Amino acid sequence: MRQKPRGDMRIRVSWTLVLPVFLAFPPFQRDRIEEIGFGEIFRMDRMRPDPALTQALRSRWDMEATAFVFPWGHMIPSLEDVSQITGLRVYGRPVSGFMYPCYHDIAERLLELPVERRSSLVPQRTVQESLGLYGVARQTGDDADEHMEQHVRSSRSELASEPGAQADMDLHRFLILFLGRLLFVTRGDTVHCRFLPLLEDLSAVGSYAWGAAFLAHQYDSLGTSERQTSTSDFYPFLQVRAYLHLPALGRGVLERPGLVPIARHWDSRRDSRSLGYHLERLQEAIDNYPYLDSYLGEGDEGQPWLVQACPYFGRSVWLHALNLVLPLHLYLSQRSLGHRQSVVEFPARDRFRRPGRSFQGLHDTTDWREQAKKQIDNWERRGRAIKSYATTDDTYPQAYALKYGGKVYKSARHQVDVAGEIASLRALLYSAVQDREAVQRQTAELRRELERVRSIGAGGASYSRGAGGSPSLLEAQLAGAVLRAEEAQRHLEEREMDLRLTTEHAMDLQG
Structure with missing residues (x-):
């Protein structure tokens, strides 16, 4: 049975409360953000969210395989997708370290913002006010660009214009908002401090594989209720991936070809019809989608981060985001192999015991580098290269049909017929x-x-x-x-x- 469409309350912060701070920063601060590896994100235009597309994709997610299940096989968001689409770095140190039951002391020291004892959360409004982002009301007749410029002017008046301790604190506040409310969104109107220990040494922040952590967060978000219409507030990733690999759905407009990263190529189509209307037609179109399309002849020109990222492509590896440790089952991805697939071994949860998101590390001080030591060793070895030993295209579809049977079709029409x-x-x-x-x-x-x-x-x-x-x-x-x-x-x-x-x-x- 189809899920009824439901609005999502999390498409709120996004660009309008993070991008203005980046634009308001003086040049030396923007250079630091570039060095960290987040600069490409802020070169993207503000893309309209497409909740119907996100919800239709979410309904196809298989939590066990950490992959989308389509009538013709699996489709897996990969490290290559993250690197090509967003420009985030997928190479470097795993995003792992200590988690604490209380972040009061480190938040007071690095952010000078109040955090309750026995808490790990900072009110979002408090972070916004510290960056000059609160109290800018949108006037009647203001368009989005005018409102954005008002935010930029308001933020610029609160930010340090010269290097020093105040500038470091501004950058800490900005990064905690960027990570907590754009890349790694959690429920509610608070900003989690779990990444704050990794931000203490600003010169080391760029050494982490934030793009790999972002992919782990996407997997975790997709595994929640399919009635939600967003996986994180950085919705362009899944939308653009669908524009690239499922172009016949007709959801994206190729407006700026040639720009990098790939997300800058695209925008979503404008359509005033209801979410339910779009969702029903998207689910029907996905049921009948014939095959997987690959990248549209994209190279690495103008994308220097791809040079260092390439050794991580085409490999199954464990992804890390502190207490979230998930496997990338790339061997299930058709696009990675010469034939459709080699001999397929579908993942089983008891075979892939993972640390995962748990209460451990939320109530106790936990060293995830020790808890997930084997998985971190796996990341540092760059996982396992994927090779195909198939001599025909028959093995994969046979194993796939055996695994999923009639369940692969989600629509009411295919459930009956x-x-x-x-x-x-x-x-x-x-x-x-x-x-x-x-x-x-x-x-x-x-x-x-x-x-x-x-x-x-x-x-x-x-x-x-x-x-x-x-x-x-x-x-x-x-x-x-x-x-x-x-x-x-x-x-x-x-x-x-x-x-x-x-x-x-x-x-x-x-x-």
Whole structure:
């Protein structure tokens, strides 16, 4: 059943309360933000949010695989997507360190803002006021640019114009607002201080892989209720990714080709029709979307951050954002491999035990570099390179159909009419029966040949036994071949049984 559209209360802060501070900063402060690696974000134009698109994508998210599930297979937001679309750095040190139950002392020292004892939150209004962003009312007739300029003038009057302790505090306040209310949004109207210890040494902030942490946060946000229409206030990432890879949906307008990062190319279409209208048509279009499109011939010209990021592309790796540690299952991504897919092993939660978001670290002082030591070692080794050993395109869709069956279609029409899916499953089942019978015949032939060789050896043939009465090379080879054939037969019998059960399930859905 389709989810009813629901408005999202979090599309509020976004650009209008972060971008003005960047624009109001004197040149030396903007240079520092560039060095950290956040400058590209602020070169993007203000993009209109598309809540219908975000909600339609969210309804396709598989939390176990950390991937979108479409009729033709998986689509996985990757480190390459983050780097190409946003310009955020996906290389460097993992975003990991200590978390504290109370940030009172460090907030007083770095921000000079009040934080309650036994709290990790600063009121958003307090941070805004400290940057000159509160109390600028939008006058009747003001357009968005005029209102933005009012914010810039108000903020500029509160910011230090020369380097020094006050300028450092301004930058700390700006970064905590940028991270807490744009890249890593949490519920409510407060700014979390969890990243503040990583910001203490401003010269080291740029050494962290903030883009990888942003991707982990996206995964975590997508895993929440699909009734929400936004994953974080930095909505351009998922929107632009859909414009690139699902262009036939027609949601984006390519207005500024050639600019980098890629998010600067695009804007969302204007349409006054209701969220419910758009959501229903998007879900139907996604149900019938034929294939995955790749990047539109994008290179790395004008994007120097890609040079250092490239070694992290095409690899499955653990992503870190303090107490949030999630796997990037890139081996499920069709676009990363030569064929559709090599042999597919779908992730299982008990196989990928993760630290994850938990109460640990929220009530106790926790060193996540120690808690997630294996995952951090994995990041520092850059994970595991993805290679395809497939010789045909058949393995992936077969495994995919076996995993998801009729569940891949979300719309009411496809939930009732799954005849095409049943036909596909029956074809896979027929192929599996043929494969199993062929291996069964091969196993029987190998057994007969092994018995023949053994009987010759028992009759005293000199070539069939080596010194000391050990089996001959031929006998050993045949015995090994029999074992492999028996193992293959068991595997095919299990696959056949799974396909029978999946086909029966799809037929039940049709009924």
